[in-house]
Amino acid sequence: MPAPVVTIVTFAGSVLVALVAVALVHRTVARIGRKSELFANLARHLHRPAQVVAALVALQLSLGVTASGEWRPTALHAVGIALILSGAWLLAALLVVLENATLSRVRIDVDDNRHARRVHTQVRLMRRVTVGVVSVVAVAAVLMTFPGARAAGASLLASAGVIGAIAALAAQSLLGNVFAGMQIAFSDALRLDDVLIVEEQWGRVEEITLTYVVVHLWDDRRLILPTSHFLKTPFENWTRTQSALLGTVELEVDWTVPVEEMRQELRHALESTDLWDGRVSVLQVTDALRSFVKLRALVSARDAPSLWDLRCVVREHLVTWLRANHPGALPQVRVRDMPKTTPRRPEVAEPHGDNRVFGESADGEERVQAFSGPTSTQEMQPVRVGVPSSP
Structure with missing residues (x-):
């Protein structure tokens, strides 16, 4: 053969x-x-x-x-x-x-999943790091199989300081995001599935990589931000320690509103819905100026979506209750008619020392002369020009 x-x-x-x-x-x-x-x-x-x-x-x-x-x-x-x-x-x-x-x-489909979300965030970032390291080592190993690449590698190692400085300057933004991603993963400031207020947008953390973070906004948009953004710019994390939150419902009503009855009605509204977690039910008068009284209802829920729905339910319930039971407590603007009388000529007030700029004191008169010059009552002395007379 x-x-x-x-x-x-x-x-x-x-x-x-x-x-x-x-x-x-x-x-x-x-x-x-x-x-x-x-x-x-x-x-x-x-x-x-x-x-x-x-x-x-x-x-x-x-x-x-x-x-x-x-x-x-x-x-x-x-x-x-x-x-x-x-x-x-x-x-x-x-x-x-x-x-x-x-x-x-480590399951995250439980109520108290803060530790689980932290572990998922760190493991997923470490997966990207390990896969990246393996890929870089494999490419380096392939290059080292070529004799020319080995010689070039030796010369590169000789000038590693200069090359490292140039690479650091060229990839400063990228390296900053990578280190920021590692810091986020192990500092517990941000985790997967956290609810955030960032760039005036409300959303949930959908993905965390070494260079960027994807935030799933409430209207199904995706906000993609570099990881360094979360180290340089303040943001709100609503689920860092727990998911339960407090929320407010504010109403401006008339001065005749029955506050105590409305407080009891708030409790009744909260007890009739499963959105309320049973922790907080408070109604307070927070302001009473001009034509309205401002009421603030403080309620609580187990998470941010439930809190939003609960606030809407409470607001709708209280408005409906006021219209049905106390329509006079709705916001009103009062206008009072003044009696018609014959207009009188305004009296001219005698000049008083306290309505002048500097007053009528000795110090005031001195300031008047300093800023306005001599008064009209002062007589000017004549100045003679000529040859003086003999004695």
Whole structure:
């Protein structure tokens, strides 16, 4: 049998054996995965990269044993590069499986999920970091397989200080966002599913990456902000320690409003809805000026969406109750008619010292002369010009 045919048959046989071995292992792991979520994820995520790695390993072994000729070093080099990249793929998939296993043990679909959201935020950011590191190392390993790249790498290491300074200046914004993302992940200032007020917008944190944060706004828009924005600009986090919140409902009514009856009606309105968490029910007169009395109802709910709906329900209920039971307490503007009388000429008041700029005191007169000059009552002395008379 010719040598090329033997080489091709050897290559095909070794690759086939490797694929069969991977298939058997995959079937075993998948069978165990019926009872274990970890093994199910292993079977789902590692199957394809494991096939590629096994086939490349078998191919490299076959090339080392049976191949000969000038093409052998080039083929071994190409297979080595492919093996490095596929190994990085397999390692990244394994890291993803381990991180998914960690996330599956911490549930966020519970009432008090603050710790769970913190863990999910940190694990997802670490996933991006680890995958990025593996990718960079794999690319560096591929470049180092070329002799010219190794020589260039040695010269680059010699001038690493200058290159590092140039790279830091060129990627200052990017690196700032990356470090900001790491700080956000481990400082617990921002987590996934947190409710925020940022850039005067209300929304929920949908995604946190190393460079940007996606906020899902209440009207289904997405607000994308760099991670450094949350370290430089103040923002409101409504769910950092707990999701329960307080809210206000303000009404301007007439002075005849029955405050105590309205306070009891507020309690009745809150007890008739499941949006209220039973913590706070307060009605106070916060202002009483001019034509209106301002009332403020303070209520509480378990989370921000429930609080918004509860405020609307309370506002509608109190307005309806006032219109039905106390229409006179609705806001009114009173206009009083003045009696018609014959107009009188205004009396001219005698000048008084306190209605002048400086008053009539000695100090005032001195200031008048200083700012206005001599008064008209002062006589000017004549000035004689000529030859003085003899004695």
